[in-house]
Amino acid sequence: MELSVHLFSEHASTRDDLLDPPDDATIRPANKLADLDFDCELAYVHRRSSDLPEWSRYVRPYFDVMWGTRGTTVSAALLPRLGDRFFAVTFGHGRHILNNSLLVPDFGLRVTANSIAPDAVTAMGTSTVGTVSRRTNQIVNMPSTLDAFRLDIGDEWVRSLAGSTDEELAHAMSGSQSLRVRVRDEHAELKRLGELLDYLLRQYESTRYQNTFRFIDALRPLPLHDDRIERLDTILLNRFLDPAKHPTIAVAVPEDRPPEPTFFRLTKGIGHKAREREEIDLAWLHAQKHRVHRPLEQIRIGLVDAEGDRVSAPRPLREYLTTETELDGEMFALAGGRWFRVDATTLAKVERQLDDYVVEYNDPIEPRRIGEHEGPYNDRVAEIAGWINMEHHQKQVSATGATVEMCDLLTEDLHLIFVKSFGDSTRRSHLFSQGSVSARLFAENAELYRENEGYRDFVYRLHAERWPYTVRGNPKIVYAISTERKQPLRELLPLFSRINLANHARTISAFGYQVKLAKIPVVPAIPKARTAGQRGGRRLRDDSRARPQQGQLF
Template identity: 30%
Template sequence: MAATKPSKLRFNCYLIRSSVLSWEHALRPKYRTGGALALLPIAPSASAPPNAIALPGQPSEKIPRWAQDLNSQFPGLSAVTNTSNRMVIFLPVKNRTFAVCFGYGSTALEWESIESNFGLRVAARNFQADDLTELRSRRIDASARTQSVQVPVGGELKDLGVNLEGEFVRKLAGRVESTGLTLDGSVLAGDSIAFKSTTELVTVQQTLANMLTSVEESEAQEGFEFVDALEPLRSNEDVSVRLDQRLVEEILQQGNRDETEFETQIVEFAPPDDVRMDEVDEIIVQNGRRTAVLTEFSIAALRAALRDLNTRVTTQILKSIQLVPTDTNGDPVGQQTSLRNWLIFEVGNVTERYVLTLGRWFRLQESYTEKLDYDLSRIDDLTSSLGLPDTTDSEHEKDYNARAASQLAGTVLLMDRILIKTEDGDRVESCDLLHHDGHLIHVKRYNGSQTLSHLFSQGAVSAQLLRGDEVMRTHFIETVTASDVRFAAAANSAPRIVTYAIALKDSKDLPTGLPTFSKVNLRDFAKQLRQTGVTPTLARIRERPS
């Protein structure tokens, strides 16, 4: 007779903050003793772990919205109800406590009592790149691109062009087979960690103990460093309050921003996840009974709307001002949400960086920033040797390139807007300026992370094409030689060196003063260039007031 397989359940586990006084304080007030929906503990048997507490909720019934709305056409639908159940088990593990949730149990938890990102920290230490089957993330830059990716069996994220650097990762799913954490089936990681296990809670207890140990005693795996480096802040922390004030001053352009402790790196208007901007015609901005309408979706338009509403300089506006996206008929095409959920903001100083995305503040761990800055320090700065002229804050890039080529005639050749043929029939720019030493110089003014992303990509793509596309290489050499034979040798040797020439105000350092995502992007493209035998370099173009 075949042995009966032990019964298994999926356990969804949240780590309670060590500062929470008791399990009751980990519940929302209405679920505590004496509350309207109080969860009452039931006595455990001897087989349950010592001090484990189970709190089942009373089933609740609710008429679905569709049943209410369609009842007039189909009488009797209003009698249809959905029944919801919940249970929370508070399980001691080592010197900590986990809330193990079933059904709607997690909705009974007080979120300020939960260790955010615990599941992701476990995943960062125990997943391998080929373990992942799914992720959901949001890019921390002006694009605020949200991605949800499912990886085919046997595939890897890198095969799909997915890079976790610069991503606010909210969910990772995959299989874990590291020592001490061999689990059956898929593991789902976010703020919580969810996994299958036998119903013996002592087994769950041991698994969670191993997870705690891995988080406390080991570092994130290669490729998961950025996931681990974002530390969520609680809303009532002192730094969160100061950051909210700084955000309001930046949006309303009030206060003395020269004296602030945090310098702005990014401030952008960006939609929440549930809003498809291609469906949006207008965004209604509500401040109490007063409203303004956005037809252009930018931080400048938002600032104008807030001025029209006579918005006060107080952190309360981040919650009290509500935005409603509407279509051409004036119907909502997304939920009404507070202002803070529509903003991307990064601020920092020499030692600290903070990011706001999807309404949540994160601290970027100093160790990650230090490693990032160290990696970027390996990129040579050629500002002095190239001697590119200064620019003004109003000079167009096209005009600057032409002037630089004229001033440095014989040293650099103007290649801006000259299109070179490729094997597949496209025409691309090889660079903006070609230096007689073989530098492909790409020029951009720093005015946001999206601009720099384009610059870094342009330099890498051009170099890779010149390396591997014979049609482009031949046409490039012919075009350069026909323009100025003195640069023939430089054209034939290219691409040996790619130079990113960035126009910056004196107040910003290059590259350490760039936004975090831009630094991450620069490091990634510099790595790509080195892998193809090309040396990445930087040059600063001093930007002066007009």
């Protein structure tokens, strides 16, 4: 038998604190028919089943479809108490009547990590916590060690874990916030539940998991009742209201949404009848922020697919924003509407990796002008410095058929320079990935379609044609990022961009190539010359001085 178990925090003092049913659900207490050895009550709810689908209105007038009848469903939650801690064991949709704000967010994960053996892992769910959220669920066909799973420790939040156990009470577990525990037959009776819960609480409080699964502490979600959340939300609101001063905020679709090729937003709550369907865009959100009193809550976003079918009910804007910040000397990150505390050990590890694998590029690089796009900038720099603009020499790799951009600029010292503006984390993630892909193809000398030439051979040939007498060494991967901000570039990179850079730099270093980080300064554009028809003293409008819109610059 499988049971779904939840643990409430110490802030739950009475059973009245435990339940928070939906508006259309009425909770009823169940009368006891027999005594138990522990304190326990049962709450259940009759709830109307879901309405007909939205699309039914389109076809019902014309086609006779057996839609069925609307009925009721029964969900329940056992609410046992052991000492001063409350639990919930839910059945059906019973989890939806619980007060989610008081549930321990990592109860199931911690219990599972403390209960399964290192070689008995059967499944793992991970998510990256950043602007680009990647959610994975990995399942193996037999209990295995962690080597059977792909996990980027420090870059991914392990949100769920599953495995088998040889414990007397249970033989399998899977957990995230809640715990699914497969109870052995001899314990599959309600009268034995107190014994099981006592064991699970001791497993939750244990630290044995740190021997094998310590990485689950790298990113830990804050309980919803944590008093730091209000302070963190205040920081989030200030950043949203003043994006020019705080550019470290971005929009990301919550990772628990179904994958669709195209997402749109269905906005509600801006005015009484506002209903707009647009692609999710931070600039649009900024344009609406002064129309509501509390933008993080009153601007609500629901997802619909490309055909207009609703994918999710409208949710507050806060759940679509990502950022990271320091508070009381600790680092926190927001993703999917949840704040995470970043483990100090993880932060120190990232900084050590950056020290080990990334060095500062000290050679001067031509500044980029405000409004200057990537192509013209690379052309201008290549001409001034005498470098090769590799945008004009792209090739297709035979293994994939994809056109590969070796780099943006190639120097005499065999520096492969990749150029991007600071932008958001998506842009930086793409930049770092370009460098590691190019390093791998260079090391493997991957065969190109054109001329049946190897990747490394092709770069060497272009280099030899331009600089025939230069002795070539190993290439160096240079990430050149333009920004107007004055701080050192490494300090400007947000946490998850630093993690991303450290991971790619470690990969590149494994091929024997050095990684460098270069900051491209941004300067005002050169004014255009006046024409004879201009009035004296008045300059022509210089469109390149205007701030570019998001997505225009490289």
